[in-house]
Amino acid sequence: MTAFAELMAYQRETEALGQIAGRLGWDQETMMPLGAAEQRSEEMAAIEGVLHARRTDPRVGDWLAGAQAPDAAGQRSLALISRAYGRNACIPGRLAAEIARVTSMAQGIWAEARARNDVAHFLPTLERVVSLKREAGQALAAGGFGGGDVYDALLDDYEPGATGAGIAAIFGRMRPRLVALREALLGARHVPEPLSHKFDKAGQLALARELASAFGYDWNRGRLDTAVHPFSSGSGNDARITTRVSETDPFNCFYSTIHEVGHAAYELGIDQAYLLTPLGAGVSMGVHESQSRIYENQLGRSRAFTGWLFERMRETFGDFGVHDADTFYRTVNRVQPGFVRTEADEVHYNLHIMMRFDLERQLMSGALAVSDLQEAWNARFHADFGVKVDKPAHGMLQDVHWSVGLFGYFPTYALGNVYAGCLNKALRANVPDLDAALAQGDAAPATDWLRENLQRHGGLYEPAEVVARACGFAPDEGPLLDYLEAKFQALYGL
Template sequence: MTALNDLLKFDSQTQALSQVAGRLGWDQETMMPENSGDQRGVEMAALEGVLHARRCDARVGEWLSQIHIGTQDGVIQAQLREIRLSFERAVKVPGDLAEAIASTTSMSQGKWAAARAADDFAAFAPVLEEVLALKREEGQALAVGADVYDTMLADYEPGTSAAELEQMFGALRPGLVELRGAILEKEPAQAMQGPFDEAAQLQISNLLAEKFGYDLKRGRIDKAVHPFSSGSGQDVRITTRTNPDDPFNCFYSTIHEVGHGCYEQNVDPKYLLTAIGQGTSMGVHESQSRIYENQLGRSRAFTEFLFSKMQAHFGDFGIPSAEAFYKSVNSVSQGFIRTEADEVQYNLHVLLRFDLERALVSGDLQVKDLQTAWNDRFYSDFGYHVASASQGCLQDVHWSVGLFGYFPTYSLGNVYAGCLHETLREACPQLDEDLRVGNLASATDWLRDNVQCHGGLKLPRQTISDACGFEPSEAPLLAYLKQKFSYIYDL
């Protein structure tokens, strides 16, 4: 066998083991018994040790050195690019450090959940300090004199720096603040009257998943405290959650995670268990979940369809018309939780986290001071006080599992979604007619063919610019938000 064949076979086995590790993580969030966390941490560390050893196996470097990349086609070149990046990253991180991170973050996740339930940041702070120290050590090993936070960011959005994001977010923020201020001077939208039966919520949730193209023969929907998606190819799983007083939490969590799930299910099957067999970055991933959830799922046309389904399941729930329902779905109001935030305020929640985690990584902010810093920044940005740790710095799972550098990809995904939506509207002029009857095919087919099928073939920015025909910027997102909410709130 040639070096290329040997390398690709070896990498495919590594990709398969990585999927197994991901499934262990899914199980931990959904099905694992309450007192199994310690053993799961040992299992995760053992598997991470195997994966790390494979990723930095000397044979990978030898095979790469023997392959003439210029003679290969574009697909093989992309696979070799990703394998090389993974190898060069892995050889810089000691194996015992990789195992320690896997073990500690697995344990930390349970500690975070307990502290969140108890509203007790002080109980979690020592664990977070340990996670942060390990991730800093990893970042320093990878950076080799470069910016540590940029190195962390590269794990989720290759080719993007904190300085670039700061400039983009700086251009985004004033428009959001101005729009938010104008909206909050208006009367709030009409509220729904619950409670809403959980079983009925989940019935509608499953219907929405299928309407948006999620293949339940290659996936499943379960419940979790913090909704997420997991897997790729032929086994892509998502979660949602229910609230008897707020069915939108269930419906739009489902649609959001379906966006992630459909991206993975729609990657070209030829790429299965290869280095390009999954989404190209978390920013592009988030663009899919956010365009599904917001530009499509919260559109005036689609909410007409959703309104009819809610009437059928819940009868009179206090909203008299489809127009009033559209405004209720898109209501802008005060709140603490990022995942429940409206489109106008969501990115302000993300920018808060972006700035705080950079300060944590740099050492400008100590973990013991995080809760105070969070609360002060939240008051500065939103104008009211955080009531509890579970509504503040303990609300997200990300830092507990070491995902420093992940948060900014949420807002970058919104920016990408704005660009994609502008182009999608031009490509599908009949879109609103389809959405009114719950037909998502024209939109989801366009996204599949122009973004999702490529998987990791292209770099993130190229994926978006090729789909849109222009370089991504914050302008389309701001234009969309201003147009939409100026109508809803008669600005």
């Protein structure tokens, strides 16, 4: 066997074991009996240990040195394995183990602190996480990752090729237009009302399944369950989704479902030839988020699709206080400032991200001390949203990310929105009769176009390249902002 064949066979087993670890995570959030939690943490540690040992095995380095790829997909696989191996090689074993230990513990402490609104309880742990992740970023930067920049070296894990400076430039151009739009909408005369009825849970879940089908979700290779925080899980031919149900907020159930279908559709749409190879999963968090966002927002919250959803909700729940499809469209797309990122509307969402991006870059550079984070958060929130944070659970304790060391992750959400804006522009240009299908509850033409032009490539191209290939132009924030302004100005009668 050649070095390439040996490496790929080895990698295939590693990918399969990675899928198992993911499935175990799915089980933990959906099926696992509560009393199994402690045992499960040992099981997870054992499989993560196996994966870590395989990913840092010196044989991988030897194979990489001698491997000759037979084709472009093989070359790209080698490049991805090499990048991951090189990154792991930068991090000393002691540091990797310490990060694993501290972040695993930190998540529990964060959850306690959030429940008690007790920032002080969390700060010493966050200090430790920030310090360790900065050390990791420095080690990676010293190894040449992220062009030698600490934050960029971390960002590289989630959005290869992106840089903090590049993202800051995009955000700098987005910000004034989003703020202007926000001000205009909040000053509008006719503001939509929220829903005020109750919606039975079984009916919501039945309709959620229908929505997943409408977006072409492949039930033969997936399933829908409920979880506290909706997520999707798994690659290849087993990509499962979850949603949650609140009696007073059916949109949470429906749009979480559509969002997760977007993630799963990406995984399920990848060329079967890439199964269990480094190309067999979505290429970055940003591109992943572009799929969930375009499904959820540009398609799912469109006038055409909400028209169909309105009818299905009337048939399922009877009269729920909204009497025409135009009003329903306004209800779905109600804009209002709120404390919580995950509940934000399309206009406010990116403002949440910009704030986290600026703060975490400062934390990593050392310009902001962890002890000053709460004050910085609250001041920035007041400046950006015009409201004072009422409690830490609505402020700097709201997200799990920093506790588990995910520095560099937040901006991928906004990049996903930017990519979704570009893809939506190209999709609309290439599938001109899409609204007619959406109005019938059929989003399959959109999935077909996205699969053919983006999803099927999996990890074959770098993030910005795969989006550019699908769109026919280099992605920037313009299409997203044009879309948001056109949609919301019309919707609010401005």
